[in-house]
Amino acid sequence: MRRPGAPASWIWWRMLRQVLRRGLQSCCHRLGLCVSRHPVxxxxxxxxxxxxxxxxxxxxxxxxxDLERLVAPSHSLAKIERSLASSLFPLDQSKSQLYSDLHTPGRYGRVILLSPPGDNILLQAEGILQTHRAVLEMKVNHKGYNYTFSHLCVLKNQDKKCVLDDIISVLEDLRQAAVSNKTTARVQVRYPSTKLKDGRNSFIGHQLGGVVEVPNSKDQRVKSARAIQITYYLQTYGSATQDLIGEKWENEFCKLMRKLQEEHQDFQLYSLASFSLWRDFHxxxxxxxxxxxxxxxxxxxxxxxxxxxxxxxxxxxxxxxxxxxxxxxxxxxxxxxxxxxxxxxxxxxxxxxxxxxxxxxxxxxx
Structure with missing residues (x-):
């Protein structure tokens, strides 16, 4: 019977609930009979x-x-833009070598060298270059053959040499100035763009951090810096074997950075590889x-x-x-x-x- 004053929607809802309940009871009853008749x-x-x-x-x-599949849908606009950037601005053809967040390279090893507060990381050029040489000489073994960075690196189109950050050239100039007993002021480092020894202007804004400029300097000369970032880019050529070797190189790179940290107490080393986010996620x-x-x-x-x-x-x-x-x-x-x-x-x-x-x-x- 209809309750006095009850709305029609409430009556339809009650009738629907009763129908669903009776249907479920009937289905469960038949399922129970079927299970009891065929227990085995x-x-x-x-x-x-x-x-x-x-x-x-x-x-x-x-x-x-694939970390992108974990954090972004298949129709993600960011994935489309990154794919477009990779096709139009390949790493080995980038003249400015300014790698933005939009274009993240495939495999790489990255190290950040950080000096204590108040110190100048540019005065540690010799120690940083020793770390750099250790990375270049590091070997990974695959099927009896030893691979170094020169076998795996991204090559320039002009001279087919490995793509390296220009901050290394700046450190080489600083080291030579220190060896020849010249003051580091002779090697004028500017920020964010500096002039290299071969006459090229290079952007080092993403390679030099914690910069303090010379007061009242019109050409933006660097007085001191606290951090240097060096990235080593690997080429996989779309090969599964090459990708596996690159993964081994990245693992050895991170191990080497932890080992070198024990030897260098004048600055800290922070390593990062392409699989670091994936590893942390899992x-x-x-x-x-x-x-x-x-x-x-x-x-x-x-x-x-x-x-x-x-x-x-x-x-x-x-x-x-x-x-x-x-x-x-x-x-x-x-x-x-x-x-x-x-x-x-x-x-x-x-x-x-x-x-x-x-x-x-x-x-x-x-």
Whole structure:
């Protein structure tokens, strides 16, 4: 019967709820009868599927290696712009060698050399060049052959030499001035653009940091600087083998920087490679291990307590544990299907199992 004063929308909503409830009760009743009549089938088939897809998940497990796919959609405008910049302004044809955030090169190793507060990093030219030579002489072995930076570097179109930051030429001039007992004032370093020994004007605004200019200087001469950034660009040529060698070189580069930091106490070394952001992104899974274990214990405890009652006959704590176990089995099966279809894991998927467990726990508690 219609409640006096009740709106028509409320009546339609109540009727729809009753229809849905009766439909669900009928479906669940038929499903229960089917399961009770074929117990062997419903016990063996899910177990076989879980084992099959679980093994395939272990065999086909691959983390997502493309950082852009993790943080940007496929239709991202930034990805289109970066692709356009890479095609129109290739690294080996850039005259100014000003690499903006829009154009991030493929593989590279980058080191930032930082002097203590109040010191001038330009006075440490000899130590910085020793670090630079150590990078150039560093070797990585692949199938019995030793590769150095000269084998992997991006080459200039003019003389087919490695592309190197012009700040290295400035440091060479400063070192030669120190060896010949000349004052560093003879080597006039300007900021953000300076004139090199060969007569070229070069932009070093992205290679020299913490700059203090000479007071009242009209030509923007540098009095002191606190940091120098040097980037080593690698060429992969679209080859999987070359890319693998480049990855090895980057790993050795970071290890070398940590080793050289122990030898140089007059300045600090901070290294960065193309895989650094990817590595930090996937470290989320490692850092979340303790939190994952605590969350799993809490879910099991909640499932057990929500199914327990004061009456021992009506209490069903194992029903809650069984509900969590069922969700775990379904997650393993879903993960197997995901990896069979060439899906790749990333740490953003880590929370999905817990959402499923929480939902299952709530329904079990009801």
């Amino acid at each position: 089938f419903f016990l063996t088939v899910p177990a076989v599927l879980t084992i099959t897809f679980g093994l395939s998940a272990l065999n086909r497990f691959q983390p997502e290696g 470290k989320t899974s490692i850092l979340a291990r303790s939190k994952v274990l605590v969350s799993l214990v809490l879910i099991l405890t909640t499932a057990t307590l929500s199914s327990s009652m004061k009456d021992c006959l009506r209490s069903k704590p194992f029903l809650g544990l069984l509900g969590v176990l069922t969700v775990c089995i379904s997650i393993i099966t879903a993960a197997g299907i995901f990896f069979i279809t060439d899906g790749k894991y990333n740490s953003t998927l880590l929370g999905i199992p817990f959402f499923a467990m929480v939902i299952a726990t709530e329904f079990t508690g009801v």
